[in-house]
Amino acid sequence: MLLGFDIGGTKCAVVIGSVVNDEIVIADKRVVATDKPVYEMIELLFSTAENLLQEHHLTAAELQGIGISCGGPLSSKKGLILSPPNLIGWDKIPIVKMAEERFKVKTLLQNDANACAVAEWKYGAGKGIDNLIFLTFGTGMGAGLILNGKLYSGPSDLAGEVGHIRLSEMGPVGFGKAGSFEGYCSGGGIAQLGQIKAREKLQVGETVSFCRTINDLPNISAKTIAEAALQGDELAIEVYRICAHYLGRGLAMLIDVLNPEMIILGSIYGRARQLLEPVMMEVIKQEAYAESVEACRIVPAGLGENIGDIAALSLALMSQE
Numbered sequence: 663m664l665l666g667f668d669i670g671g672t673k674c675a676v677v678i679g680s681v682v683n684d685e686i687v688i689a690d691k692r693v694v695a696t697d698k699p700v701y702e703m704i705e706l707l708f709s710t711a712e713n714l715l716q717e718h719h720l721t722a723a724e725l726q727g728i729g730i731s732c733g734g735p736l737s738s739k740k741g742l743i744l745s746p747p748n749l750i751g752w753d754k755i756p757i758v759k760m761a762e763e764r765f766k767v768k769t770l771l772q773n774d775a776n777a778c779a780v781a782e783w784k785y786g787a788g789k790g791i792d793n794l795i796f797l798t799f800g801t802g803m804g805a806g807l808i809l810n811g812k813l814y815s816g817p818s819d820l821a822g823e824v825g826h827i828r829l830s831e832m833g834p835v836g837f838g839k840a841g842s843f844e845g846y847c848s849g850g851g852i853a854q855l856g857q858i859k860a861r862e863k864l865q866v867g868e869t870v871s872f873c874r875t876i877n878d879l880p881n882i883s884a885k886t887i888a889e890a891a892l893q894g895d896e897l898a899i900e901v902y903r904i905c906a907h908y909l910g911r912g913l914a915m916l917i918d919v920l921n922p923e924m925i926i927l928g929s930i931y932g933r934a935r936q937l938l939e940p941v942m943m944e945v946i947k948q949e950a951y952a953e954s955v956e957a958c959r960i961v962p963a964g965l966g967e968n969i970g971d972i973a974a975l976s977l978a979l980m981s982q983e
Contacts, residue, residue: 663689665715665725665765666974667707669732670774671748671801672696672849674703676710677971678718686785686975688968690714700751708764722765729977730757731970733802734773737819741771747837747844748802770981772815774798775822777973778963779806780813780980782926785972787964793923795916796963797824799909800929803836803844803851809920824916829908834858846908849930852884855901863897871895888934902937909938910945917950917958925960928969932962 664686668675677691692710696703715721733746741758743749761769772780779796782788788796788808796806805822807814815821825837825844834854836844845851860873860882872890873882890898913925931938946955963969 663720663725664727664729664975664978665711665767666729666731666971666978667711667761668774668970668974669707669730669743669749670696670970671733671746674707675971675974676707676714677974678714678720679971679975681979686781686972686979688971688975690718691971696749700749700755704755704757704760708761711765722767725765725767725978727978727981728761728765728767728769729777729974729979729981730761730769730771731774731777731974731977732757732771733798734775734804734823735820736771736773738770738772738776738815739819741769743771746802748850768981770977772977773804773806773819773822774970774973775804775806776813776815777806777977778928778969779808779926781965781969781973781976782963783808784976785965786969787926787961788924791924793920794926795822795920795922795924796926796928797931798928799847799931801849803848805916807920824912827912827915829911833908843908843912847905847912849884852887852901852905852930853882855904856882856884856887856898859897859901870897872898884930884934888937891934891937899937902934903941906938906941907945910942911949913942913960914946914949917946917954921954922958925958926963927960928963932966935962 666677679688735744743752743755745753758769758771775798788794792811794808798804803825805824827843830841833841834845834851836842836851857879860870872886887898
């Protein structure tokens with residue numbers, strides 16, 4: 663059996679599974695909100711894992727490995743979480759040491775983008791592809807790079823932090839930087855864009871379908887904007903059009919620099935592809951080298967909503983390598 667922790671800025675999952683016919687099969691999982699101070703949160707995750715194992719009549723000694731997938735930056739070599747922008751207070755947290763002391767099982771930590779890239783490469787849309795980029799495109803925006811059939815993480819374990827790239831001088835804030843790739847292309851970034859556009863309309867007395875009053879601005883989310891856009895709301899469509907434009911610009915840079923065979927987009931792209939793809943592809947064709955664009959397929963994550971769970975369990979399996 664394998665145990666995985668998928669740690670995110672909004673929620674965390676604790677999952678157990680196993681390998682059946684060269685595929686990872688999820689046996690069970692629990693989801694908890696990321697709403698406590700760091701060490702209280704880790705204690706909750708560990709106790710949840712112990713309860714889950716107990717419910718399945720398993721002991722930690724029966725585990726083959728533990729995998730921890732978490733938003734970066736982090737150090738997989740040192741087993742430290744290093745102040746991810748979406749995990750306030752998680753600074754130099756020795757989570758691998760804590761897990762190994764608690765469960766007495768070999769544990770591997772990787773950033774969520776790298777973990778998902780490995781999962782998609784081995785079990786999802788990227789099977790058989792030696793050069794691919796996986797983009798999280800969820801709460802944040804990070805990339806996992808599979809280059810020449812190997813995970814590339816860089817000497818400082820910080821390769822793929824594409825969310826930090828500045829795409830404009832002004833714009834929504836992501837990764838602590840206004841106008842960044844993450845600022846425009848993440849759940850939080852889309853919400854910021856929606857709040858800006860809604861405020862403009864509300865202040866001149868116009869109505870907004872996804873936000874009734876100024877006081878409701880904090881309740882705007884990427885999901886509520888997408889729902890309004892899919893129902894034909896022009897303002898919501900405009901928000902996703904802006905996101906798609908900058909998504910295309912960001913992907914065009916990656917295509918020009920790395921010449922990948924495939925780019926796999928997670929979370930939001932899978933749910934809102936029809937709102938994003940036309941403008942995104944138009945920009946990519948305008949900005950990127952034509953032969954590189956022709957060689958690259960852009961697809962949603964093949965593992966769908968289970969990708970984070972499979973990613974964490976993939977790390978548990980890799981912990982023994």
